[in-house]
Amino acid sequence: MGTGKRVLVTAALAVVCATTALAVPGAALAAPAPPPAAPSAAATPPAAPDRDLEAVRKQLEKLYRAAAVATEEYNAADEKAREQSAQLDELTVRIDAGRERLAALRDRAGAAARAQYRTGGMPDEAKLILNGDPDDFLDGTGRVIQGERATKGLLGDLARAQEDLETYQADASGHLTRLESNRRAKATARKKVEKRIAAAEELESRLEKEEKVRLARLERLAAERAQNAWLGSGALKETGGAATERGEKAVEYATAQIGKPYRWGAAGPASYDCSGLTSQAWLAAGRAIPRTSQEQWRRLERVEVADMRPGDLIVYFNDASHIGMYIGDGRMVHSPRPGRTVTIAGAGSMPILGVVRPDA
Structure with a gap:
């Protein structure tokens, strides 16, 4: 093309190739041709054709999709780490209480042993002769028997307390191991997210202002095409179920x-x-649901697209890496990707994996 903006987009495509390793496997673009010589200062460079920006758009989509997958990996590891940390705290309290109980039981057992030593070393015949009163002897013997039973019960309590403490300590060790594993997974996922977002931002930074405007237009057109195709498929012909009270609150949030x-x-x-966004919206409606899109897809009740109602969650892509909330009339609200804000979009603007219902 021999123009300045052509050089700019070509450079952006070069970044596409350089960052392909950070995106979804197999997503590489063909290497662009070497840029032509720079134009003269007097030349007025024409705008880069949309087909070049379309290649940039597709690569950005892949990079941000990869970032979304890594984000949900991070969220899952973070949620597990929080749960295990809380469980570890609870076990620590139990271990401390168990140690105190064990110490108290040992003190009681020691006192019982000392008392038995002071009174239990003499044969029963000698006690009867020295006492001289059979009734007193029998009363004393009854107390001894009760004491022996109490001692046996105390020793049983002592053994159970020791077993409980050992169990708590073993559980705590296992939780600590899993906690450290999930912390490492969380750190790894964080690095993935940051690399993919940095690659996408680097690619976008090479575009001029006017090209960014046209790129946004291409993104809108792609979403509109997908939405129109979805609507044209008749997916919404039988929808129209009313939202529940909780569903309305979730949509409102x-x-x-x-x-x-x-x-x-x-x-x-x-x-x-x-x-x-979806987990907090339903929490505000009084229903706690899993934190990640994959777990929301896995653990919530699934409904047919034709049966969905406002408040239901629409899960996107085969790996359930994105999720939005249906609000009616073929639309959903979602938080799209880095650099964007929470917005309303067509429910069919991305490939739908399925629909789940938090308040089934």
Whole structure:
């Protein structure tokens, strides 16, 4: 093309190739041709053709999709680490209480042993002769028998307390091992997210302002094409179920967040990632649901697209890496990706994996 903006987009495509390793496997673009010689200062470079920006758009989509997958990996590891940390804290309290109980039982057992030593070393015949009163002897013998039973019960309590303490300590060791493993997984996922987002931002930074405007237009057109195709398939012909009271509250919360920025790993109140928005919306409606989009897909009841109602969650892509909330009329609210804000979009603007219902 021999123009300045052609060089700019070609450079952006070069970044595409350089960052392909960070994206979804197999997503590489063909290497662009070497840029032509720079134009003269007097030349007025024409705009780069949309087909070049379309290649950039597709690569950005792959990079941000890869970032979304890594974000949900991070969220899952973070949630598990939080759960295990709480369980470890609970076990620590039990271990401390168990140690105190064991110490108290040992003190009681020691006192019982000392008492038995003081009174239990003489044969019963000698006690009877020295006492001289058979009734007193029998009373004393009864107390001794009761004491022996109490001692046996005390020793049983002591053994059980020791077993409980050992069990708590073993459980705590296992929880600590899993906690450290999930902390490492969390750190690894964090690095993946940061690399993929950095690659996408680097690619976008090489575009001029006018090209970014046209790139946004291409993104909107792609979403509109997908939405129109989805609507044309007749997917919404039988929908129209009314939202439940909780569903209405969840929709109200989610739509109130419109305009707030996407931030990976965030669950409000200032920013959200996709599953952070849906989980917090339903929590505000009085229903706790899993934190990640994959777990929301796995653990919540599934419903047919034709049966969905406002408040239901629409899960996208084969790996369930994105999620939004249906609000009716073929639309959903979601937190799209880095650099974007919570917004309303067509429910069919991305490939739908399925629909789940938190308040089934």
